[in-house]
Amino acid sequence: MSAARVVGSAWRSLARSRLRSFLMMLGVIVGIAALTALASVGEATRQETMRQFKRMLGTFDTLTIRPGAGSTRGMPSLGSVEPSLKFEDGPAIAAGVSGVKRVALVQQAFDVDVTYRDNASVPLVLGVSPNWADVRGESVVAGAHLSEEDDRSLARVTVIGADVARDLFHGEDPLGKVIRIADVPFQVKGVMASRGAGPGGSSLDNMLVIPVTTAAKRLFNRDYLTTLVVQLDDASASDRVAGDVRALLRERHRIIPPAQDDFTVGSPRATLEQISKVGSTLSKVVTGVAVIATLIGGAVIMSLMLIGVSERRREIGVRRAVGATRGDVMRQFLVEAILISALGGAIGVLFGAGGATVGALLQKLPPAYMWSMIGGSVALSVAVGVVFGLYPAWKAANVDPIEALRS
Amino acid sequence: MIEASHLSRTYRRGDGTPVTALQDISFTIGAGEFVVIRGASGSGKSSLLNILGCLDTPTSGQYRLAGEDVSALADDARSHMRSKRIGFVFQGFNLLPRATALENVELPALYADASPDRARARQLLERVGLGARAGHFATELSGGEQQRVAIARALMNEPALLLADEPTGNLDSAAGESVMQLLTSLHEGGRTIVLVTHDEHVASFADREIVIRDGGVASDTVRQRGRPA
Numbered sequence: 001m002s003a004a005r006v007v008g009s010a011w012r013s014l015a016r017s018r019l020r021s022f023l024m025m026l027g028v029i030v031g032i033a034a035l036t037a038l039a040s041v042g043e044a045t046r047q048e049t050m051r052q053f054k055r056m057l058g059t060f061d062t063l064t065i066r067p068g069a070g071s072t073r074g075m076p077s078l079g080s081v082e083p084s085l086k087f088e089d090g091p092a093i094a095a096g097v098s099g100v101k102r103v104a105l106v107q108q109a110f111d112v113d114v115t116y117r118d119n120a121s122v123p124l125v126l127g128v129s130p131n132w133a134d135v136r137g138e139s140v141v142a143g144a145h146l147s148e149e150d151d152r153s154l155a156r157v158t159v160i161g162a163d164v165a166r167d168l169f170h171g172e173d174p175l176g177k178v179i180r181i182a183d184v185p186f187q188v189k190g191v192m193a194s195r196g197a198g199p200g201g202s203s204l205d206n207m208l209v210i211p212v213t214t215a216a217k218r219l220f221n222r223d224y225l226t227t228l229v230v231q232l233d234d235a236s237a238s239d240r241v242a243g244d245v246r247a248l249l250r251e252r253h254r255i256i257p258p259a260q261d262d263f264t265v266g267s268p269r270a271t272l273e274q275i276s277k278v279g280s281t282l283s284k285v286v287t288g289v290a291v292i293a294t295l296i297g298g299a300v301i302m303s304l305m306l307i308g309v310s311e312r313r314r315e316i317g318v319r320r321a322v323g324a325t326r327g328d329v330m331r332q333f334l335v336e337a338i339l340i341s342a343l344g345g346a347i348g349v350l351f352g353a354g355g356a357t358v359g360a361l362l363q364k365l366p367p368a369y370m371w372s373m374i375g376g377s378v379a380l381s382v383a384v385g386v387v388f389g390l391y392p393a394w395k396a397a398n399v400d401p402i403e404a405l406r407s
Numbered sequence: 408m409i410e411a412s413h414l415s416r417t418y419r420r421g422d423g424t425p426v427t428a429l430q431d432i433s434f435t436i437g438a439g440e441f442v443v444i445r446g447a448s449g450s451g452k453s454s455l456l457n458i459l460g461c462l463d464t465p466t467s468g469q470y471r472l473a474g475e476d477v478s479a480l481a482d483d484a485r486s487h488m489r490s491k492r493i494g495f496v497f498q499g500f501n502l503l504p505r506a507t508a509l510e511n512v513e514l515p516a517l518y519a520d521a522s523p524d525r526a527r528a529r530q531l532l533e534r535v536g537l538g539a540r541a542g543h544f545a546t547e548l549s550g551g552e553q554q555r556v557a558i559a560r561a562l563m564n565e566p567a568l569l570l571a572d573e574p575t576g577n578l579d580s581a582a583g584e585s586v587m588q589l590l591t592s593l594h595e596g597g598r599t600i601v602l603v604t605h606d607e608h609v610a611s612f613a614d615r616e617i618v619i620r621d622g623g624v625a626s627d628t629v630r631q632r633g634r635p636a
């Protein structure tokens with residue numbers, strides 16, 4: 001019997017008992033729909049997390065260097081920052097390590113009050129070098145970024161984030177206005193473009209920047225940095241550059257083995273890989289659950305097929321009497337199981353993708369579909385049909401036609 | 408056509424005790440004969456027909472069909488024999504209930520290495536007088552009609568041998584008569600027919616009668632058709 005005729009005949013047989021066929025499919029539909037939906041929602045969430053990190057970090061082609069051995073956890077405070085990263089470390093890295101495009105200097109202040117007339121706010125206050133905006137890819141919606149001249153002259157100027165503009169100025173034009181940062185007057189020079197939400201959905205706009213020289217000498221009297229942001233020529237050289245930077249800093253800081261580094265080189269890329277690994281662990285669990293659901297669907301197919309085989313003994317006998325071999329009968333039942341399961345899988349994928357779309361829209365995320373998972377789901381449903389159809393098909397093939405035909 | 412020599416068939420009951428259904432049966436049936444097999448219930452008629460139809464194999468003895476020794480054929484080879492050479496007609500019709508009359512008639516073609524031939528199936532339905540019922544499901548047909556569809560099905564692959572086990576057993580006399588008339592006309596068309604029956608009148612359509620008693624051949628009589636021996 002040709003393959004097309006086997007499939008055609010199996011199809012007719014399924015079409016003749018629609019309710020049973022549907023019931024057989026149900027488990028696979030549910031399992032595959034869950035698999036597709038959960039995977040796609042997970043993918044949409046993962047993509048959103050990536051976007052949040054990207055917004056926070058500006059770019060991924062950077063290394064960040066922080067003081068300390070990196071073992072401190074939780075929110076840093078002034079007291080927890082080691083004074084190990086010096087201003088000169090920045091230019092030294094830019095000059096001494098190949099593959100480094102530029103190095104931005106950052107000195108973060110903690111718990112600084114910012115006021116404008118009666119309005120007060122406690123934003124993140126960063127002293128930054130003039131190249132910071134370029135490294136981060138920040139742009140201004142009004143005014144200008146900090147300049148080299150601002151840096152050299154220790155100018156008391158600031159560029160504020162969208163939240164600060166809103167909280168202090170309530171719609172008033174901030175440009176040229178004087179605000180007080182830790183009671184020192186600064187003139188607003190620019191307003192940064194909104195960056196939206198970062199990881200966890202918190203705003204990335206509640207911040208302002210001032211020249212790092214001003215911060216160090218006029219505001220806080222500190223000669224050390226909280227972060228060096230190293231921008232790479234080529235992000236794929238990240239590991240090599242990190243090694244070179246480390247070697248250079250150890251030399252500059254006169255660290256001799258076995259003494260530990262007094263700084264930590266971090267890579268957003270590595271962090272992100274970590275995050276997507278966590279994501280994939282979760283999605284493995286979710287996938288496992290949905291696969292089990294699909295297997296239960298397979299078991300349902302098997303039990304209903306077995307009932308079908310005993311109900312269709314006479315049909316099997318007739319087919320055998322008119323010339324069907326055991327193999328023909330086996331193929332027929334196996335193909336029926338595979339058709340049922342694959343059809344269930346296809347319907348499940350449609351429902352799952354639909355569910356994922358709704359789910360993503362409810363979370364206000366652009367929907368994402370995990371195509372590999374969808375392909376895998378279809379393959380899984382076919383495999384389920386084969387595995388769970390095999391035993392009933394074997395049973396059917398071994399029905400004794402004489403027995404089955406006795407009237 | 409059929410050469411049976413010293414056929415025996417012993418079944419095993421569930422508890423392992425042997426039941427001898429057929430013992431040392433020998434006869435030959437020539438091409439074109441219309442033979443009726445008679446005997447009391449339990450005498451072994453169906454057991455014999457199953458062997459003749461290649462559904463079963465004898466425990467001992469030899470069975471040759473169209474010159475080929477089929478007594479020791481493997482399962483698949485016997486399927487092919489049934490497909491090519493044998494048409495079955497059963498007491499209980501055994502049509503596929505969820506298939507139409509036409510689909511039922513076509514069924515044997517599915518397992519022959521032939522291309523599906525809907526036109527031929529239609530023709531056969533016309534032949535048994537059911538051209539107008541082609542699209543009806545088996546369950547929508549009367550017993551007599553179902554049996555005629557079953558005969559059309561048995562003819563689908565043009566088998567040389569038709570085997571019928573009590574084909575009129577479930578029919579009233581009028582329907583039974585039309586089925587017998589149909590079989591007679593097939594016989595006249597050259598088909599070899601072996602028919603199992605209890606019914607004296609049905610037996611009268613055949614031109615030879617083999618009586619089975621306790622699994623053995625009790626008598627084998629050639630007679631003038633239409634006149635009981």
Ligand SMILES: Nc1ncnc2c1ncn2[C@@H]1O[C@H](COP(=O)(O)OP(=O)(O)OP(=O)(O)O)[C@@H](O)[C@H]1O
Nearest residue numbers: 418419420426428447448449450451452453454455
């Ligand atoms: N599968 C089997 N297992 C055990 N015994 C069997 C089996 N099939 C048939 N027999 C026995 O073999 C004997 C012959 O049975 P068979 O069905 O051939 O008789 P029959 O002549 O066709 O009877 P009937 O006229 O009632 O149809 C009976 O005693 C029956 O009980």
Ligand SMILES: [Mg+2]
Nearest residue numbers: 452453454572
């Ligand atoms: Mg019988």
